[in-house]
Amino acid sequence: MDFDDTPAERAFRTEVQAWLDQHVEPRYRTGAASIGIANVDNDSYGAECRAWQRRLFDGGWAGLTWSTDHGGRGAGIMEQLIFSQEQARFSVPVGLFLVAVNMVGPTLIVHGTEDQRKEHLRPILRGDEVWCQLFSEPNAGSDLTSLQTRAVRDGDVYVVNGQKVWTSYAQHAEWAILLARTGHPESGRLGITYLLCDMSMPGIEVRPLRQITGTAHFNEVFLTDVRIPVTDVVGEVDGGWTVARTTLGSERAMIGGLVNTLAIFDDLVALARQRVSNADPVVRQDLTRVFTNARLLEFLGYRLQTSLSQGRMPGPEASVLKMMLSLQLQLIGSLGVRLEGASGALWSEFDGDHAVWQHRLCDQFAVRLGGGPDEVQRNIVAERVLGLPREPASS
Ligand SMILES: Cc1cc2nc3c(=O)[nH]c(=O)nc-3n(C[C@H](O)[C@H](O)[C@H](O)COP(=O)(O)OP(=O)(O)OC[C@H]3O[C@@H](n4cnc5c(N)ncnc54)[C@H](O)[C@@H]3O)c2cc1C
Secondary structure, three states: OOOOOOHHHHHHHHHHHHHHHHHOOHHHOOOOOOOOOOOOOOHHHHHHHHHHHHHHHHHOOOOOOOOHHHOOOOOOHHHHHHHHHHHOOOOOOOHHHHHHHHHHHHHHHHHOOHHHHHHHHHHHHHOOOOEEEEOOEOOEOOOHHHOOOEEEEEOOEEEEEEEEEEEEOHHHOOEEEEEEEOOOOOOHHHHEEEEEEEOOOOOEEEEEEOOOOOOOOEEEEEEEEEEEEHHHEEOOOOEHHHHHHHHHHHHHHHHHOOOOHHHHHHHHHHHHHHHOOOOOHHHHHHHHHHHHHHHHHHHHHHHHHHHHHOOOOOOHHHHHHHHHHHHHHHHHHHHHHHHOHHHHHOOOOOOOOOOHHHHHHHHHHHHHHOOOOHHHHHHHHHHHOOOOOOOOOOO
16 A cells, blocks of 8 residues: 555645644644543533534535535545544544534435435534434443334334433434334344434433543433434334444444544653653653554554445444554553653643643543444454354344
8 A cells, every 4th residue: 555645635635734724723723633631511612513514614625525415525535534634633623523424424325315315414514413323222332232212103203212321412412313123122133223313302301421531421311202203214114223334333433533643642752751751661662652553543544444445334444443542542541641740640620731641541431432342343353354253142
């Protein structure tokens, strides 16, 4: 694989850099893009995310690979990759649109009806629709096919009852993708339907859950007699698992590519220079590991993008990428706090760097679990890459 830009790609990169340099506000120019540090549960963060998405849309940078009919640019995967790389140099607020742009859009493009695409794709890109993902339940996380939320047909609607949990950004969302059981209780993956759910409908209650980092990134969502039109079914009734696999593959790829850890490496080096002797061999060794991992993540990202550019959905390579990012964030968080020495134990917005390393240390658990825990990714790699025997299926 050739890692250098072609002349056309170089020209595109220059154009992107010029646009970002002109449009990224000074407050987003500090440090690398990072998840977990933003206070996602306040209204100003919501407004900032919507404003940034709208700015991307107006500038012609939203949905680079989506067709122009849907408000995108009709560009190739390399342009998308270049744009993401350049945008990751800044801490622009993208959080609230991660689900909509990276998971809902790609799923509707593959499985949605023309009406569903018309109704949602352009509003997503314009920053008008925040989406959340109503998949996980108290008793269905890794083993998602055992979900119990029920959808029963009543004329032109499905009546939905159940409880979801860990729903990121539900407190901000206008719409949700929802998995519900339409088959009999033991029907496993063969009795699940994928629905689009308007979050303003009666019967939906959102309760934020506060995390160790102090923010409420995710929520519990209770659904009581929620009436969803049959036109909001995506794919086949009882065939929602096929649709969900597209969403879940996109989620892993998205999470794996979320953080530019090379930029965080630079911050770690600066911290090390400030706090410890250059000659400390253990610190030097850990910094080398962070750098090596960051480069590996970069190359794994290229591999994933290559398969996407060849029209293949993210497969086990997305699991490898996500696992690698988990390991990397674990290392970064613990090294950062260790380098701070005694002040690493402080947790206050008034300490010099706003507890960035403490946040990173605590927030790495989110990446290790969200989108499926490390152990489940290892199972996927064991079965689909190494050819080891399959885990016994629950259904
Ligand atoms: C930050 C964050 C955001 C999230 N956002 C959303 C969202 O927006 N929407 C949504 O629907 N869900 C969301 N989730 C939920 C996420 O998808 C689940 O946490 C994940 O699927 C794991 O499910 P669980 O938490 O029920 O853990 P469980 O499935 O109960 O697993 C707990 C532990 O058991 C072990 N384990 C489980 N199964 C296996 C196995 N087969 N082999 C080996 N070990 C196993 C692992 O150690 C695992 O960590 C989010 C989670 C996090 C952390």
